[in-house]
Amino acid sequence: MNHKLLLAAILLPAVMLTGCETLGGQDGGDVVVEDRGTQVDGGQSADGSDGATSSGAQAGTAFQGHPLDNPQSILSSRVIYFDFDSASIRNEDRAAIKAHAEYLSQHSGASVVLEGHTDERGSREYNIALGERRAKAVRQLLLFQGAVASQIQTVSYGEETPAAIGHDEDSWQQNRRVEITYKTR
Amino acid sequence: MLAYLLSRHTENYMASLIRNNVTAVVFSLAVHALLIFLLVASFDWAPKPQLKVNNPNIVKAVAVDASKVKAELDKLKRAEERKRKKDKDRVAKLKREEQNLKKKRAAEEKRLADLKKKRIAEQKQRKTEQENLAKLKKQQAALKKKQAADDKKRKAAEKKRQLEKARQAKLKKEQDAIKKKQALAKKKREAEKKQRQKELAQQLAAEEQAQADKLAQREIDKYQVLIRQKIERNWLKPPGELKSLISIVEVRLIPGGDVIDVSIVRTSGNLVYDRSAERAVRKASPLPLPQDPVVAAKLFNFKFEFKAE
Amino acid sequence: MKSVTKKHLGSFLMMLALWLSVATPASAVLTIQITKGVDGAQPIAVVPFATDKLKTALPYDLVSIINNDLARSGRFSPMPAKDIKTIGSPHDGGTVRFADWRLVNMDYLLVGRVRQTGAINYEVQFQLFDVFKGEQLTGISYPFVASDTRRMAHRISDIVYQKLTGQRGAFDTSIAYVTALTGLNNKRQFRLNIADSDGFNEQTILESSKPLMSPSWSPDGQQLAYVSFEAGRPQIFVQQVFSANGQRQRVTDFSGLNGAPIWSPDGKHLAMTLSKSGNPEIYLYELATKQLTQLTKHPAIDTEPSWSPDGKQLVFTSDRGGKAQLYMMRLARNKPASRPRRLTFEGDYNARAAFSPDGKLLAMVHGNRGRFQIAVLDLSNNTLQVLTDSRLDESPSFAPNGSMIIYATNRNNRGVLAAVSVDGRVHQRIEVQQGDVREPAWSPLSQ
Numbered sequence: 001m002n003h004k005l006l007l008a009a010i011l012l013p014a015v016m017l018t019g020c021e022t023l024g025g026q027d028g029g030d031v032v033v034e035d036r037g038t039q040v041d042g043g044q045s046a047d048g049s050d051g052a053t054s055s056g057a058q059a060g061t062a063f064q065g066h067p068l069d070n071p072q073s074i075l076s077s078r079v080i081y082f083d084f085d086s087a088s089i090r091n092e093d094r095a096a097i098k099a100h101a102e103y104l105s106q107h108s109g110a111s112v113v114l115e116g117h118t119d120e121r122g123s124r125e126y127n128i129a130l131g132e133r134r135a136k137a138v139r140q141l142l143l144f145q146g147a148v149a150s151q152i153q154t155v156s157y158g159e160e161t162p163a164a165i166g167h168d169e170d171s172w173q174q175n176r177r178v179e180i181t182y183k184t185r
Numbered sequence: 186m187l188a189y190l191l192s193r194h195t196e197n198y199m200a201s202l203i204r205n206n207v208t209a210v211v212f213s214l215a216v217h218a219l220l221i222f223l224l225v226a227s228f229d230w231a232p233k234p235q236l237k238v239n240n241p242n243i244v245k246a247v248a249v250d251a252s253k254v255k256a257e258l259d260k261l262k263r264a265e266e267r268k269r270k271k272d273k274d275r276v277a278k279l280k281r282e283e284q285n286l287k288k289k290r291a292a293e294e295k296r297l298a299d300l301k302k303k304r305i306a307e308q309k310q311r312k313t314e315q316e317n318l319a320k321l322k323k324q325q326a327a328l329k330k331k332q333a334a335d336d337k338k339r340k341a342a343e344k345k346r347q348l349e350k351a352r353q354a355k356l357k358k359e360q361d362a363i364k365k366k367q368a369l370a371k372k373k374r375e376a377e378k379k380q381r382q383k384e385l386a387q388q389l390a391a392e393e394q395a396q397a398d399k400l401a402q403r404e405i406d407k408y409q410v411l412i413r414q415k416i417e418r419n420w421l422k423p424p425g426e427l428k429s430l431i432s433i434v435e436v437r438l439i440p441g442g443d444v445i446d447v448s449i450v451r452t453s454g455n456l457v458y459d460r461s462a463e464r465a466v467r468k469a470s471p472l473p474l475p476q477d478p479v480v481a482a483k484l485f486n487f488k489f490e491f492k493a494e
Numbered sequence: 495m496k497s498v499t500k501k502h503l504g505s506f507l508m509m510l511a512l513w514l515s516v517a518t519p520a521s522a523v524l525t526i527q528i529t530k531g532v533d534g535a536q537p538i539a540v541v542p543f544a545t546d547k548l549k550t551a552l553p554y555d556l557v558s559i560i561n562n563d564l565a566r567s568g569r570f571s572p573m574p575a576k577d578i579k580t581i582g583s584p585h586d587g588g589t590v591r592f593a594d595w596r597l598v599n600m601d602y603l604l605v606g607r608v609r610q611t612g613a614i615n616y617e618v619q620f621q622l623f624d625v626f627k628g629e630q631l632t633g634i635s636y637p638f639v640a641s642d643t644r645r646m647a648h649r650i651s652d653i654v655y656q657k658l659t660g661q662r663g664a665f666d667t668s669i670a671y672v673t674a675l676t677g678l679n680n681k682r683q684f685r686l687n688i689a690d691s692d693g694f695n696e697q698t699i700l701e702s703s704k705p706l707m708s709p710s711w712s713p714d715g716q717q718l719a720y721v722s723f724e725a726g727r728p729q730i731f732v733q734q735v736f737s738a739n740g741q742r743q744r745v746t747d748f749s750g751l752n753g754a755p756i757w758s759p760d761g762k763h764l765a766m767t768l769s770k771s772g773n774p775e776i777y778l779y780e781l782a783t784k785q786l787t788q789l790t791k792h793p794a795i796d797t798e799p800s801w802s803p804d805g806k807q808l809v810f811t812s813d814r815g816g817k818a819q820l821y822m823m824r825l826a827r828n829k830p831a832s833r834p835r836r837l838t839f840e841g842d843y844n845a846r847a848a849f850s851p852d853g854k855l856l857a858m859v860h861g862n863r864g865r866f867q868i869a870v871l872d873l874s875n876n877t878l879q880v881l882t883d884s885r886l887d888e889s890p891s892f893a894p895n896g897s898m899i900i901y902a903t904n905r906n907n908r909g910v911l912a913a914v915s916v917d918g919r920v921h922q923r924i925e926v927q928q929g930d931v932r933e934p935a936w937s938p939l940s941q
Contacts (some may be wrong), residue, residue, distance in 0.1 A: 121886065
């Protein structure tokens with residue numbers, strides 16, 4: 001019993017360290033984000049805030065920050081959803097993917113990680129494979145539309161890291177997804 | 186008629202006498218013959234023994250040796266002696282023979298005399314007998330006549346009586362026959378009656394038995410079901426595929442239904458299954474049994490076939 | 495001469511037939527047919543062992559562990575302790591009164607005593623009786639140390655189980671599983687745990703903030719292979735379970751999938767899923783030489799290999815037919831694997847095959863009309879039997895004696911483990927410690 005604790009004590013930090021590297025980590029845009037705190041609502045005119053807000057928030061005025069951070073940009077759409085047991089990309093998602101492809105092709109230094117996920121139904125390893133298939137489907141589309149292979153990484157988490165924890169279709173739908181995460185911009 | 190009868194009778198008597206003493210007659214005849222023969226033969230035919238003198242050798246005087254002469258003399262002497270002896274013997278022998286013959290002849294003569302005497306006596310006797318016989322015959326004839334007459338009478342009476350007897354007998358016979366018939370008939374009737382009664386009784390008994398058997402069988406059937414149900418309640422089947430498994434368990438019960446012996450007489454091949462069957466029977470003990478001990482006894486020994494469906 | 499013999503033969507046969515027909519009294523005996531019985535657990539009374547003379551009490555009560563084991567198997571129904579007290583407290587054959595136990599319909603009786611032979615050394619002596627037959631079935635003594643008390647109890651359960659069912663017991667075994675916990679700030683934590691077959695003695699052999707998956711026991715029960723996402727991508731590891739330092743070794747780190755590792759029965763290979771060729775395929779990895787052999791070649795998803803106990807066949811999940819189904823391929827030395835043959839045709843989805851220890855059955859996740867349940871395919875006649883009644887069952891794993899299948903399911907919004915007997919008759923819930931428990935793997939029998 002003591003040995004096991006020791007082992008855990010040794011391993012835990014090691015594991016934590018390796019696990020610390022989150023793929024979704026952002027760099028260099030934090031300050032900009034904070035400034036835009038009030039803009040998080042998504043483009044609505046602010047109620048009862050300082051004038052700077054109201055003037056700077058109206059449509060028509062060009063977004064001042066990084067396009068990837070523009071909540072109104074289609075690039076903000078980072079999650080692609082799928083039907084049960086399917087890796088087909090829905091028509092409504094094609095525009096978003098196209099936008100990302102264009103961004104990637106325009107910014108050769110940018111790179112993304114595509115995380116494939118599934119809902120909880122079925123067996124786990126098969127779902128890992130299905131998640132990968134979904135991620136690869138998105139990747140394929142990106143490549144078709146201008147991105148370069150070296151800019152895209154795929155990984156599948158299958159049903160292991162769900163976005164919603166319910167056991168109904170609503171949750172399941174939210175879990176059948178590919179998340180696009182920019183590693184480098 | 187009478188003389189004829191008598192002579193007939195005598196002849197008859199004679200004949201019968203001869204007939205009865207055939208051997209004696211024959212023998213006496215033979216002896217007579219022999220005697221006669223001997224007698225004749227013994228008459229002076231046998232030469233009288235005479236002293237015969239041998240002619241001596243005429244001695245011719247010859248000058249001989251004295252010893253030789255002596256020898257010769259001795260020889261002669263000896264020869265003479267021999268001769269003399271021979272003669273003597275012969276004479277003796279002859280004498281003996283003669284005596285024997287004499288004896289024989291005497292005896293024979295005696296016998297002959299006896300025989301003669303006997304014959305005479307016999308003749309005499311015969312004669313008297315003949316006379317008696319004639320007398321008797323006479324009497325007999327008279328008697329016979331009377332007898333005949335009597336006989337006739339008697340016969341007639343007898344016949345009558347016989348007839349009567351026969352008639353009676355016949356009557357009796359008929360009566361007897363009738364009686365017998367009646368008796369037989371009665372017997373038959375009674376036998377039939379008895380038989381009928383017996384049959385009836387048998388039938389009744391059979392019916393009763395059948396009824397009892399039926400009831401018993403129903404009881405047994407009913408208790409079979411009860412027993413089966415109790416076993417089923419107590420049989421914990423082992424898990425898994427049980428189809429095609431058959432265990433046959435033989436049990437022995439005692440009055441009251443207690444199981445005193447359980448044994449597997451046919452294994453299913455699956456030990457766990459077999460044991461579960463055995464256990465079921467033990468747990469179900471005592472088994473339900475009919476009240477009637479005779480019926481219950483039919484269930485003291487039987488088998489269970491465990492065949493899971 | 496011939497005709498005479500014939501005549502004699504005929505009459506002889508007739509005599510024989512006559513004799514035979516008469517000389518079989520057995521057939522004349524009444525036979526009652528029993529076709530129905532009761533499906534249920536066998537009643538057994540486990541009398542608390544005599545432990546009063548012990549200087550130091552045992553850390554655990556042997557009899558409650560034994561009762562638990564026997565009840566968990568679904569095949570026994572142990573008498574409650576309070577009821578036992580009213581009948582008697584024999585500790586050996588000499589003081590047993592079978593009639594008393596028959597009255598309460600107990601099929602079997604287990605009695606015993608424990609004595610102390612050293613500071614931490616003990617000896618247990620127990621006897622098992624057939625109550626209705628009134629005879630002893632077995633009587634054994636074992637030495638053990640205090641720290642092995644639970645294990646000793648499991649061993650006794652195994653002996654009793656084997657004596658009464660003819661099957662080896664699987665109580666002295668372990669299960670490995672993954673627990674997912676959500677801590678503060680929704681921070682996830684994944685643990686690879688092992689515990690006794692009754693859920694006791696849970697020990698964490700690996701912790702990670704990233705997913706852990708697919709634990710698989712080595713045939714000697716000393717190592718676990720598993721998938722870890724600790725590097726941000728799936729990698730296969732092999733780890734010593736019981737050694738002090740828990741040696742751990744990364745086996746694969748190819749691009750794409752590294753998943754579903756499973757030990758071959760001879761312990762020399764791992765079958766696994768790699769998608770380095772562009773899509774998920776089944777590979778064979780030789781541990782000693784690190785040599786890889788690709789077994790499938792098809793653009794479809796091929797994953798979740800399962801070895802037959804003789805090591806000659808691999809069953810795996812493939813959607814080459816459109817939907818996930820099970821396929822089988824035959825393996826041969828120095829020859830490519832045979833063309834995969836489809837095994838499952840019922841339902842819409844069949845995946846995650848697990849061979850039974852005797853190689854006759856395949857457990858699987860069976861999807862039908864939106865419900866995912868555990869089913870068992872009988873390979874001898876291709877009949878499929880669905881064993882569970884819930885909706886979100888997965889990860890079936892056979893007990894090493896083939897009697898039960900442990901699997902993961904959902905209850906009250908939590909991931910829990912459950913077990914079902916191979917014929918579907920007995921269902922069990924396994925007590926869950928905390929978090930969402932998933933992916934159970936039953937260890938091999940103790941060597």
